[in-house]
Amino acid sequence: MSTHTRTPAQPATPAVHHRPRHWLLPELRTTPARWPALALALAGSVSALTGSPHWVGRWNDTTLFAHIYGSIVIGIISGIVAALIVGRSAARGVATLERTGLRTGLAVVTRAVLPVWLLAAAAFLLVLAVAAVRTATTAGSGSPAWGVVVLTLALLALQVAVGAFLGAWLPRWVAVVGTGVLLYGALVPVYLPDAERTWGRLYPVIQQRWDDDVVQHAPRMLSAAAWLVAAAGLLLVIAGCRHRATRPGAGTLATAALLAGVTAAGVLVPQVARGQQWMSTAAAVRPLHCAGPATTRVCGYSASPEDLATLAAAFADLRRAGAALDFLPAELVEYGAAIAPGEPGAPAESWDTSRHRTAAWSPVPSGMIDRSRAVELVTAAAVPTLDEDCARSDLAARTDLDASRDVAATLTDRITSTVSMPLDAPAHDQLVQLSPDLQDSWMNQAVSAAAACRPLPPVPAP
Structure with a gap:
């Protein structure tokens, strides 16, 4: 009889469940975007520390320095990296994973490019922080314009999404080159007149310089940021449509397109004055006050009541002295007023010659508008100047097309009963020798010619 040794039962080893790490951390550690982002952040920080104090030294321009570096350098290069990452998926086998249906195409593309945007945003914020520290040591207390920061982060998202979109639908290296060409090329036509x-x-x-008295227009910046995020989302959805089995549903695509369309309308529909899409002067948020009768009204937001009264009196004198002129405006408003084009009191374009228009006068420090200065201000504001395209034309390079200085000097002399000798008014010496009727006739013809970008008529003989 054999005996069997019973082995004592071993206690069961409890199963150990490892909590999966969030997918974003490994992606951030392995994405090819980490080294370009680090290099760009370091280069931008060095530029912020050593660049012109006219940029990094005032709070508004400090924010714009970081914005321009972030959008033109960090954002565009990050878009190129995103195009490379998405475009190489076919060569690395990721396309096979996409076709399995385990993840939607949108999820795969988002997982690939979200770390790119996060690193780009971190690089931009680092440059901004370094620039802010330098500005704080020279300009004292203050803070960056937060609306510009939000706008830049949203713009980085769009630039990365453009790279993902092209990387999904074009051959890899075509997408890489195309992303750079598109994002850099789009900077050129944007800043044509009125764009x-x-x-x-x-x-x-934003390629502007903001004085210290400028304040950001937060609602317009937030509406633009909403459009940029919606457009980035639409591009990612379209990028995720490259494989039939994992395409997002039609409802997702329609919703993304609707959001992009609505937010784009929110940016494009509101009308703004030239140069004031993203900012206005601090004084412009004050109430607009007016002086003088309705036919010669002058309005301003920073001028004192005494200055407005002086300007209104000078404007009334101008309207009386130029009663036979066809181009004098109906009223004047201080430049920078937050009045949208088309609304009552909105300044017309500087080359508008209609009599019912409102012209803009350039503000000066309060209390510095005496009688002679008031006359100079109202005459300079009332006379139309050349259209910007005309001023840059070949004809303008060969011929003097702008009569505004001659006309303003002649009207100033007529009001003050003096004869000045302005250096920048070549026709003035001949005009002062003419009778008022001949002066008026030539000034009407000269302003009409300038508005049509035609050469000035000859000054008649006395």
Whole structure:
């Protein structure tokens, strides 16, 4: 009889459940975007510390320095990296994973490019922080314009999404080159005349300098940021449609397109004054006060009541002295007033010659508008100047097309009963020798010619 040794039962080893790490951390550690982002952040920080104090030294321009570096350098290069990452998926086998249906195409693309945007945002914020520290040591207390920061982060998202979109639908290296060409090329037409007030607002790289008295227009910046995020979402959805088995549903695509369309309308529909899409002067948020009768009204937001009264009196004198002129405006308003074009009191374009228009006068420090200065201000504001395209034309390079200085000097002399000798008014010496009727006739013809970008008529003989 054999005996069997019973082995004592071993206690069961409890199963150990490892909590999966969030997918974003490994992606951030392995994405090819980490080294370009680090290099760009370091280069931008060095530029912030050593660059011109006219940029990094005032709070408004400090924010714009970081915005321009972030959008033109960090954002565009990050878009190129995103195009490379998404475009190489077919060569690395990721396309096979996409076709299995384990993840939607949108999820795969988002997982690939979200770390790129996060690293780009971190690089931009680092440059901004370094620039802010330098500014704080020279300008004292203050803070960056938070609306510009939000706008820049949203713009980085769009630039990365453009790279993902092209990387999904074009051959890899075509997408890489195309992303750089598209994002850099889009900077050129945006800043053609009036583009900032129209379709140029959809790619808002702000290339301005803001004085210390300028304040950001937060609602317009937030509406533009909403458009940029919605457009980035639409591009990612379209990028996720490259494989039939994992395409997002039609409802997702329609919703993304609707959001992009609505937010784009929110950016494009509101009308703004030239140069004031993203900012206005601090004084412009004050109430607008007016002086003088309705036919010669002068309005301002920073001028004192005494200055407005002086300007209104000078404007009334101008209207009496130029009663036979066809181009004097109906009223004047201080430049920078937050009045949208088309609304009552909105300044017309500087080359508008209609008599019912409102012209803009340039503000001066309060208390510095005496009688002679008031006359100079109202005459300079009342006389139309050349259209910007005309001023840059070949004809303007060969011929003097702008009569505004001659006309303003002649009217100033007529009001003050003096004969000045302005250096920048070449026709003035001949005009002062003419009778008022001949002066008026030539000034009407000269302003009409300038408005039509035609050469000035000859000054008649006395």
